[in-house]
Amino acid sequence: xxxxxxxxxxxxxxxxxxxxxxxxxxxxxxxxxxxxxxxxxxxxxxxxxxxxxxxxxxxxxxxxxxxxxxxxxxxxxxxxxxxxxxxxxxxxxxxxxxxxxxxxxxxxxxxxxxx
Amino acid sequence: xxxxxxxxxxxxxxxxxxxxxxxxxxxxxxxxxxxxxxxxxxxxxxxxxxxxxxxxxxxxxxxxxxxxxxxxxxxxxxxxxxxxxxxxxxxxxxxxxxxxxxxxxxxxxx
Numbered sequence: 065x066x067x068x069x070x071x072x073x074x075x076x077x078x079x080x081x082x083x084x085x086x087x088x089x090x091x092x093x094x095x096x097x098x099x100x101x102x103x104x105x106x107x108x109x110x111x112x113x114x115x116x117x118x119x120x121x122x123x124x125x126x127x128x129x130x131x132x133x134x135x136x137x138x139x140x141x142x143x144x145x146x147x148x149x150x151x152x153x154x155x156x157x158x159x160x161x162x163x164x165x166x167x168x169x170x171x172x173x174x175x176x177x178x179x
Numbered sequence: 180x181x182x183x184x185x186x187x188x189x190x191x192x193x194x195x196x197x198x199x200x201x202x203x204x205x206x207x208x209x210x211x212x213x214x215x216x217x218x219x220x221x222x223x224x225x226x227x228x229x230x231x232x233x234x235x236x237x238x239x240x241x242x243x244x245x246x247x248x249x250x251x252x253x254x255x256x257x258x259x260x261x262x263x264x265x266x267x268x269x270x271x272x273x274x275x276x277x278x279x280x281x282x283x284x285x286x287x288x289x
Contacts, residue, residue: 067222097276104188106265106279107223120275155223168277170223 068171089158185280202266210268
């Protein structure tokens with residue numbers, strides 16, 4: 065296990081298309097987070113899962129965004145009808161309750177460019 | 180609403196000079212504060228957290244609740260410290276989302 069992985073690393077799409085990103089957390093991490101980072105900003109929280117339950121969603125997450133974590137392992141983030149404003153780095157992180165409680169381990173991110 | 184402010188986008192220092200990256204926060208309750216670092220072409224990673232009260236790579240940060248600050252300090256900067264630094268806080272009660280500042284790029288020059 066080499067840490068949190070994300071696929072794809074880069075995605076270029078045309079406005080109006082749908083895109084889906086995948087995140088594989090560290091094994092046995094029961095919490096999984098999605099963040100979005102635009103140029104010159106820090107990561108902004110989008111949503112968070114504990115096991116398969118989606119426990120919190122940001123107001124940033126419009127109805128065009130949907131996230132799932134069907135078996136409590138990997139997660140997908142789908143953006144429908146992409147807009148140019150969706151261009152950003154999408155980061156996934158995972159954590160677990162334990163000796164390193166609250167430490168979130170980040171993936172490399174998926175960079176989305178909407179043309 | 181919780182907020183983290185990092186007033187400097189860029190901090191440029193000479194090698195061997197002291198470093199202080201500023202971070203102020205607003206939060207009602209008891210937050211937990213973190214510093215995350217992102218080196219060139221690497222992923223975001225935890226540098227240190229206030230509850231640990233430890234020094235990592237020579238960096239320390241003290242939580243000042245009176246001034247609502249969590250500044251990151253190092254007495255002697257090294258070239259390898261050049262990176263993007265983000266201050267962040269988390270709600271201790273829910274242990275859920277991190278709220279990040281906008282980040283400060285530290286540039287250590289010879």
